[in-house]
Structure formats: structure tokens, C-alpha cells
Amino acid sequence: MQRIANLIVLKDNQVLLLKKPRRNWYVAPGGKMEAGESIYNSAIREFKEETNTTPANPHLKGVYTMVTRDEQQVESEWMLFTFVSYDLEGIPFEITKEGILEWHPVEDLAHLPMAEGDRTNLQFAVSGKGVQYGTFVYTTDFELIKEDIQVSYEGEEH
């Protein structure tokens, strides 16, 4: 099963996003975990590779079960781990083999073109409290069919 870790940096009210060439959809920098890697190390490594910068103190904000479905048939299932950082070290690439890196005002997450599940995840990562969990079901063409979300908070004893 594929495991993907990604990371969104929010700094000076701007977020660093990668515009992918295929649909011009925006994503947070990230990619596939390697064998034996922790999700934390994976998110940092992928972010460095894609941006040429080092994120400061990443923190996990979401763990998602991602499903694509072709008619009634499940086509694939994978896990997505989303981190946030509030600073980075270095100057980000502008153009990479993965796409174009752009800073956008955090409010733009509401309307920039992206997978609808990513919008839910990234908006939570930069503004939600606690950790978000959920399942996103997509068509193979990445139209969101269903989302089911849960949230929890540190130290909630009641």
C-alpha cells in the first residue's frame, strides 16, 4: 500500500504550494514514503527534495485513508499524512520537474484549483486545532465521491 507524506508551510500569511502541470491543480509538496522511513522523516525529505528548503518543526495535522473507485470497484487505496510548518530555511525552487512552486495567501486555499479532499486537508492543516482523520473516496478521475472526517484534540479528558 502506498504511503504519501506532504507538508504545507504557512509563513507571513502565505502558503507554499506546488502547481502540477497535468491539471494545473495545486498540492502541498510531498511524495511517497520510502521503505522503513517514519512519516515525519518522509515529510521532511520529500519537502526538501521538492522545494530545496528545510521546513521548521513539522507537526502532523491529518491522517487520511484515500480510495479511488472505478464504478463500484475499488481501484486503489493509500494513506496520506499531512504536516504543517510555520517556517522554512532556504530559498524555494521556482520551477521543478514536479511543477511550479508558488506562494499564495492562505485564504486562496478556499478557491485555488485542487482535489476537493486536499482543500479540506490543507485548510485544516493551517487553521484547525488538533488532528484530523478521515476517508476520501474519489473516482479514478479525481472527482470526490465521499468524505468522512473526524477530529480530536490533545489532552481532552472529557
Added chain:
Amino acid sequence: MQRIANLIVLKDNQVLLLKKPRRNWYVAPGGKMEAGESIYNSAIREFKEETNTTPANPHLKGVYTMVTRDEQQVESEWMLFTFVSYDLEGIPFEITKEGILEWHPVEDLAHLPMAEGDRTNLQFAVSGKGVQYGTFVYTTDFELIKEDIQVSYEGEEH
């Protein structure tokens, strides 16, 4: 790839643990995620099935990459998601097909027989702040060869 979710309840300074018959090792109640399930729903479902009780407000405390190695060969790799709750509803089973459920003072986590990685995870879950990540490498006989741990905290901007 296997995904396991488990959950430790800490209530009145006691933790609810399952003593497994094979080695008399203690674990936190949990088990395999189902297809399309979120880690949160999975932890609750597994805890209910194994204990007959409902955990209150579970919160994610750890995400681990687990590896077993036979000599130099990786035998298997899976993900472990560990949650904590501070209360539960219902009366736990005492004996189940999985083992014996017992309450123990939380301090006993330091010396009860268990996999050494589980000791690290469960002690963090009940007393650590933030979220813990890491990789545990075991022999196929569950002797810990290597652990590599990271921790992060909510809202750490510097």
C-alpha cells in the same frame, strides 16, 4: 501493507491492557484496519470489539513504521497508529479470545513484559506531549534491533 490501530485507556491512574497468551506479553487493545476505514474509526472499532467498551475522545499519540527483519532481509513492514483515551463507557470483558484484559497502574508500563517498541509507544501515549513518530526494527522473534524516534508539538512556530 498491514495497518494496525491500537488504543490505551488511562483512567484513575490505571491503564487497560490485554495480556496475550502466546508470550504473556501485554499490548494495548487494537487490531487491523479494514479497507477504506479511517485510523480513528478503526481504533474505536477494534477497542470496542476487544473490550466491549467505548473509549472516550480518542486522540492520536503515535504513528510508527514497523519492520521485522530476518538476518538482513526485511520480512514485513506495517504501520501502527496509537491512540489514547482518558475514559471509557461500559464494563470491560475480563477474558476474550484474544487474551486477558487487566487494569494496571500506569507506572507498570515500565516493567510489564511487552515488546520494547510497545513500551516506548505506550509510555509516550499516556505521558508524552505532542505526537511521536518513528521506526522500530525487530527480529522475526520480536527482539528490538533498532528504534528511531521523533516528536512534534501543536503550534510550535519556532
